[in-house]
Amino acid sequence: MPRLPSLLLKSALLNTPDIEVWPADLLRARSNAHARLLSRASHVLRRKRDGAFLTAATADGLHPLMPTAAREPGSDAARHALAARPVHLRNGVEHVGVLPLHRLHERLDSLGLDADGYAARTGLDRVAEPGWLAFAGFDRYRRALWLRIDAARAWLRLRDAALRDGIVLEAISGYRSHDYQLGIFERKRAHGMTIDAILQVNAAPGFSEHHSGLALDLGAPGEPPAEESFEATPAFAWLQANAGTHGFAMSYPRDNPHGIVYEPWHWRFSPA
Structure with missing residues (x-):
């Protein structure tokens, strides 16, 4: 390993x-x-x-x-x-465990959402948080990047493989808690966005792949974060050709069934 x-x-x-x-x-x-x-x-x-x-x-x-x-x-x-x-980080993922889906309905109620109805409408799964996460370096903003240990290993291999091919990949964000996701909604709503508009770009708290510690938002130097323009970069072309070899796939292609906008920057690690 x-x-x-x-x-x-x-x-x-x-x-x-x-x-x-x-x-x-x-x-x-x-x-x-x-x-x-x-x-x-x-x-x-x-x-x-x-x-x-x-x-x-x-x-x-x-x-x-x-x-x-x-x-x-x-x-x-x-x-x-x-x-x-x-925590012994050399241990496999079987030692990670997950947290209970703590206060999921309370968070969604504060946004006027019903968990069962939202799940049925979007096809998104409820996502538990890991019991612990590995430090996988820093993101673009020098914030600690946390991922589940298998995803951390895979991200470092992916990043280094890209660099050997002359491609710089930047992590924009990794793990996010249910509470952090709720804060995204609250901040956007305070700036005048409706819940329906926010749901097109952010999964509801408790349903984001970021909660799992398996998902990464990626970018390239000089590119704005989380913008469709990332699709036109050499970094995105490299990911399309090589990310699957390292266990990563783009979660939200165009016309995805979840009602989330096209996100060429969002990639999820799927354990073998």
Whole structure:
């Protein structure tokens, strides 16, 4: 089995329904007080809903980064995940596990959507989040890129194979939680988009392939992200010719049955 580079073996995102446990060295401090704690921390408990830092884990214990951290919903599950580490990234995907479809109906109700009706109308499956994800480097914006471990290995092979052929592939985004997907809808709705319009470009929370840690949005240097113009790039031509060899396929071609616009940038890894 191909091995991840040694740097990547050091980092995993430990996932729980409400809170993610991040390696502290992949996070930027948001205040001087946070900077001092993060410099000593191994991990940070981070709320999925808005990315707020809740608790820093150091050699001498847990330190709250906000006054209500101890009462935060899901804190017990996150602390349990932290106590149960380390994750052995050399393990196969059978050791990943998935989270329950936590609060799916609550999220969809807030958007005026019915889970069963949406699934029947679009043909999209409910998608659970992995129990942990592997660090697969950084995306175009220098954000940590998280993927399921088999997809992380496949992405690194795909990227390196393209580079050998003179093609630079940039990751735009990888794993996204249900809560993050809900935030996309809320932000777009705040800018005046209707739910129906958003659903043409984003799957509903709980139904996006990004939740699985198997999907990537890809781009090329100088190209705008998530635009149909990506289709005209050498990077896209290379993907069409070679991505299948590495287990990746484009999820949303033209006239796909899911009601989602053509997305030449969205590719999903399918385990053999």
